Amino acid sequence: MRQQRLAAFEEFAQVNGDALIRLSFALCGDRGAAEDAAQEALTGVYLRWGRLDDPLPYARRAVVNATNDQWRRLSRRERRERAVASRPPESPALLDDVVADRDRLMKALRRLPYGQRAVIVLRYWYQLSEQETAHALGNSAGTIKSQASRALARLREELRSDLLPASPEEY
Amino acid sequence: MNESQMIEDVRSALDDATSHVSAPPGLAERARAGGRRRLTVRGLLAGVPAVALVAGAAFVVHGSAPAATSASTGVVMPAHSAASSSPGSVQLTSYQTTVLAKAHVTLANLAVLKKMHLTPVQIKALGVAYRTAQQIAGAEGTGKQLTVAQIASVVKVKLTVAQLAALGYANMTVAQIEAIAKADLTAAQLAALGG
Numbered sequence: 001m002r003q004q005r006l007a008a009f010e011e012f013a014q015v016n017g018d019a020l021i022r023l024s025f026a027l028c029g030d031r032g033a034a035e036d037a038a039q040e041a042l043t044g045v046y047l048r049w050g051r052l053d054d055p056l057p058y059a060r061r062a063v064v065n066a067t068n069d070q071w072r073r074l075s076r077r078e079r080r081e082r083a084v085a086s087r088p089p090e091s092p093a094l095l096d097d098v099v100a101d102r103d104r105l106m107k108a109l110r111r112l113p114y115g116q117r118a119v120i121v122l123r124y125w126y127q128l129s130e131q132e133t134a135h136a137l138g139n140s141a142g143t144i145k146s147q148a149s150r151a152l153a154r155l156r157e158e159l160r161s162d163l164l165p166a167s168p169e170e171y
Numbered sequence: 172m173n174e175s176q177m178i179e180d181v182r183s184a185l186d187d188a189t190s191h192v193s194a195p196p197g198l199a200e201r202a203r204a205g206g207r208r209r210l211t212v213r214g215l216l217a218g219v220p221a222v223a224l225v226a227g228a229a230f231v232v233h234g235s236a237p238a239a240t241s242a243s244t245g246v247v248m249p250a251h252s253a254a255s256s257s258p259g260s261v262q263l264t265s266y267q268t269t270v271l272a273k274a275h276v277t278l279a280n281l282a283v284l285k286k287m288h289l290t291p292v293q294i295k296a297l298g299v300a301y302r303t304a305q306q307i308a309g310a311e312g313t314g315k316q317l318t319v320a321q322i323a324s325v326v327k328v329k330l331t332v333a334q335l336a337a338l339g340y341a342n343m344t345v346a347q348i349e350a351i352a353k354a355d356l357t358a359a360q361l362a363a364l365g366g
Contacts, residue, residue: 013198013199013202017194017198018192018193021192021193021194025189025192026185026188026189029188031192034192035194035195035198038194038198039202040205042198042199042202043205043206046202046205046206047206047209047210099187101180101184102183102184102187102188103184105180105181106184106185106188109181109185120181121185124178124181124182125181125185125186152178155177155181
């Protein structure tokens with residue numbers, strides 16, 4: 001029985017581990033913090049294994065919270081340094097317009113407040129429904145709807161003002 | 172750029188940014204190990220060190236002075252100073268044992284409070300409420316027992332009906348409840364001493 005339980009948890013972690021770390025990385029941009037957050041979330045899932053009807057929504061919510069906690073613990077300087085170190089090495093391809101635009105977009109996204117960034121990541125990248133996003137963020141669906149609208153507007157503003165140097169508040 | 176175009180671009184940008192990220196080997200094992208560690212810590216916190224419990228209980232029941240002494244149980248009770256008690260400890264400080272002993276607070280009294288699932292903050296507020304209720308009911312010494320209605324008239328600690336009922340059955344005196352409030356027991360201590 002215990003072996004079956006362990007095997008089921010292992011399978012869950014194997015199937016969803018990558019997605020959970022990517023979610024955390026998309027939120028914070030730091031590889032180390034993302035791994036810590038995903039591990040923290042999976043620990044929570046392990047402790048509740050058998051009591052959760054569907055462990056994935058719980059894991060997502062735990063990742064969002066753990067990422068926020070991990071990131072808040074770091075100083076601003078550490079955040080900037082770790083974010084830079086986590087970026088893939090720049091290649092000549094960066095000169096390509098499409099790549100440059102994506103880089104600009106990521107920088108703008110990371111200048112958003114954590115809550116708005118989380119809404120964009122979960123709602124539009126993860127393609128969760130408003131209900132699922134609300135569950136992951138501990139809000140109501142109505143709040144998510146208005147937050148998503150505000151987040152997109154803010155993102156558009158950030159992109160407009162992108163000619164300015166990156167703000168020290170990034171991340 | 173319209174909204175749907177921007178959303179599409181965000182998706183592509185995030186796909187790109189996270190494409191090099193994957194779970195490190197052994198993530199599940201580390202998560203399980205973390206879970207086991209947490210369970211162990213919880214177990215340790217929930218389990219009460221027997222010596223501390225018996226020593227604390229003996230202090231409470233017998234009202235002994237807070238010095239190292241031998242109770243009728245034959246257990247040697249160490250003297251605890253307030254400074255030596257850590258927040259997670261269930262051992263009573265000498266101040267707490269003296270306060271509780273003076274008011275003849277019994278383990279049964281503490282068990283009632285534990286069953287009520289009161290927080291330390293609620294217990295403190297309850298102490299104030301008891302004193303006020305006593306004043307309303309008329310001063311007859313701190314040994315007076317109060318009715319549920321009297322307590323309810325001043326309790327502002329959001330007690331449930333069940334909690335109030337439990338309090339009524341406990342027949343605790345003003346002095347006792349005040350002493351418990353004054354002793355400022357932590358949730359861990361209350362859980363340990365409440366049986």
